[in-house]
Amino acid sequence: MARSGDSVDVRVRRSKAAVLAQTYELLTAGGIGGVSIEEVSRRSGVAKTTIYRHWPSRAALLVEACSTIGSAPAVPDTGSFDGDLTALTEELAEQLRSARWATVLPSIVDAAEREPELAGLHADLHARLMAPFGVVAERARARGELRTDRGPADVTAAVAGPLFYRRWFSREPLDAVFVARVVEDALGHLGVQPRST
Amino acid sequence: MARSGDSVDVRVRRSKAAVLAQTYELLTAGGIGGVSIEEVSRRSGVAKTTIYRHWPSRAALLVEACSTIGSAPAVPDTGSFDGDLTALTEELAEQLRSARWATVLPSIVDAAEREPELAGLHADLHARLMAPFGVVAERARARGELRTDRGPADVTAAVAGPLFYRRWFSREPLDAVFVARVVEDALGHLGVQPRST
Amino acid sequence: MARSGDSVDVRVRRSKAAVLAQTYELLTAGGIGGVSIEEVSRRSGVAKTTIYRHWPSRAALLVEACSTIGSAPAVPDTGSFDGDLTALTEELAEQLRSARWATVLPSIVDAAEREPELAGLHADLHARLMAPFGVVAERARARGELRTDRGPADVTAAVAGPLFYRRWFSREPLDAVFVARVVEDALGHLGVQPRST
Amino acid sequence: MARSGDSVDVRVRRSKAAVLAQTYELLTAGGIGGVSIEEVSRRSGVAKTTIYRHWPSRAALLVEACSTIGSAPAVPDTGSFDGDLTALTEELAEQLRSARWATVLPSIVDAAEREPELAGLHADLHARLMAPFGVVAERARARGELRTDRGPADVTAAVAGPLFYRRWFSREPLDAVFVARVVEDALGHLGVQPRST
DNA sequence: CAGTAAACGAGACGGTACGTCCCGTCTTATG
DNA sequence: CATAAGACGGGACGTACCGTCTCGTTTACTG
Incomplete structure (x- = not known):
C-alpha cells in the first residue's frame, strides 16, 4: 500500500501539469475571464475530454491553478517590528506594481462576488498573501512591541488597505514616498513608535 | 435655438433608454461579463441592429450604462468636518453593503486592468463616488478645520482604503464598530481632533 | 383637369426613370433574386420611401422593369416562310447566346412557378419574344405556304423548344449547324417543303 | 474489412440524414432561394454549427440535397423503340406535371446561370433525368431500329425539348394529345417508322 | 510479460453570442 | 406634398467558443 498518493499514472501527472501551466498562463494574461477550457486544451495539447476528467468544472481548474499563485516571499526578520513592516510593505508594493497576481486579483474578487x-x-x-504580516505581527506582540489589542488583521488592514486602494481604485503610482507614508501611518494606527527616521 | 441637441428622434430616445435600462439590469446582476448584446436585445425588445446603430461596441454601451451608476448622494452639511465625514463614511459603508454598484465595481476594476x-x-x-469627500474636505479646509497640506485625495483614501479593503479583500462585515473606527483613524491621519462623542 | 395622365410631377418622372433603370441593371446582372429595393435605392439615389410610394411591392417594380425587356426585333420579310423562319431562328439563337434577357429568363420562369x-x-x-413567329406564321398561312391546321403556336414551339432546351438544359453551344438543323426539322414538322439551299 | 467508408459515426449519419431531408423539403417547397441554413437547422433540430461542419457552404448542401432528386424511374422494355419511347415520354410528362423536381428545376437552371x-x-x-432515354436509344441502335447517325442526345432533345418548352415557357397543359404528338414527331425526326397507330 | 483498465486524442454535437448585412415598414424634417 | 434621411424590428449570415458526449487507440500498471 505504502505509496498511494504518489502512484499516479505518469500520463495523468504529465497532463495535469501541462494543463495547470497553461491555465496559469492564460490566467495571468487575461484574468479569470480569459481562461477557457478550449484554449487551455489547444495550448497544452491535452484533449478537452481529459481536462474535464480531472477537473469537474472550470471553477475547479481555476482553483487549483490559483493555488500556486502569489506564494508568499520569505518573511523578513530585521529584529524590529518597524523594520519588518517596512520591508514587507515595500515588498507588497513591489508586487502590486509588477507581480502577475496583481493583474489577476480583481478578476478573482469579481468572481468571488x-x-x-x-x-x-x-x-x-x-x-496566503497576507500571512507574512501575521507572522511579523505575532512576533512583535511576543516582543511586546505591539499592543495586545492589535492583532494580525489590524496590521494587515493598516498596510493593505491604502496600498490596494491606490493600486486598483485611485490608480495612482505606488511610489516610495507613498509607501513610506503608509508604513508611518500604519505604525501610528497600531500605536507603535517609529524607531527613528 | 433652444432645442438642438435635444431634438433627438423620439424613437431613438425610447430605444436608447430601454437598452440602457436593461444593460444596467444585467450589469448589476452579473457584472460586466454578464452583459451580452443578445440578451439586452431580447429583454429590451430593441433589435440588435438598433443597438449596434447607437453603440459601436459592447464597451461603448457599458460605458454609457455605467455613467448613471453610483450617482453621488447628497453631500451632508452638519457644520463640522467631523460630522460630515462621519455621515459620509456611514453612507459609503451602507452603499458598500447594499448598493448595486458595490457588486459591480470589482468587475469594472478588472476590466480597467x-x-x-x-x-x-x-x-x-x-x-463620481468620491466627489462628496472632496466637497467636504474643501469646505473643512476653508473653515480651517483641515491642514492645508491634506487635500481631498487624502481624505478619500483615509476612508475608502479601509472600507474597500474590508468589503472586497478581507470580506469581513462592515459593521458600525468598524465604521466608527475608520472615521476615528481617518481623523487621526488627517490631524483633526475629533470633537467628542 | 385636361391633361391628367401627362401632368406628372417632374420629380416623379425623374425618380421613376432612375429607379427603373437601376432595377433593370440589377435584374440583368443578378436575375430576379439579385434585385433588392435597398440596392436599387442606393444606386439610383432615390430614397426607399419614394420607391415604395410608386410601386406597392418588389414584384410590381419587377413587372414594370421587365416590361421593356426583350422587346422584339423587327420581323423579317424575305418573301418566303422558309426564309423568314430561318432569319427569325438565327436571330433568336443569337439573342439566346448574348442578350441580357437570356440570362434572366430562368429566374423569371422560377418566379412564375x-x-x-x-x-x-x-x-x-x-x-413578346414569340410575337414575330406569330406574324411570320400568319403571313405564311395567308400565302398558303403553311397548312391551316398549323398555327403560330406550333411554329413557335417547333423552333423555341429545341433552342431553349439546348440553351438552358443540355447547355450545349447554339452553333450554326444546330440552328440550321432546327429550322430544317421545324419545316418538316410543319409540313413545309424547304425551298432549296 | 468490408466496412471502411461505411464506418461513419452514427451521429454523423443521423445528422446528415436529418439535414438533407429538411433541405430537400424546403427545396421542393421554395426552390433554391427558399433554402436557408437557419431554417434547415430549426426544422431538423440539427445545430447550425453541425451543418457547417459537414457542408462548407449553402451551395455544397444544396448540391448534396439535389443528388437524390429526380432519381430515374425504371427504364421500360417493351420490345420496340417505339413502345419504349412512348412509355418514357408519358412518364416524363407525368413527372413534369406532378413530380417535386419539376417545380425546382427552373431555380436550378437559374442558379446554374x-x-x-x-x-x-x-x-x-x-x-440523371435523361439517362433512360440514352438506354433506350442504345438498345434501339443495337436492334437496328435507330439510324446510327442519331444518338441518345438526339432522342433526348427530340422529346424533352417540346415537353420542357410547354411546361415552363408556353405553360400550356401537358395533355395526352400533346404527348402523343411529341412522340410521333420525335420518331419522325429520328427517322423511325411508327409501328402502327 | 501479457492482459486489462485507464487515460487519452479526436472530434461530433447542441447551444449561445457574436457583429454584419439586408430586408420592408414607418417616422420625421426639408424643400 | 414629393422627397431624402434614416430609425426600427426582424431574420439570416458564417464564425468562434462553450461544455457534453461518444468513440477507437494507445499505454502504463498489474497479476
Missing part, C-alpha cells in the same frame, strides 16, 4: 465556488479561492489567496 | 476602453469608465465612476 | 404576381410577367415576356 | 458551384449540380441532375 458571484460564484461561491470561487469565493473560497479568493479567501485562500488573500490569506 | 486590461481594456483601455473601459479604464476611463473606471476613473469616471471612481471620481 | 411560385409567385402568381410574377406569372403574368412571364406570360407577357414570353408573348 | 450565375453560380458556377451550382452549374455542376444542374448538369448532374439533367444527366
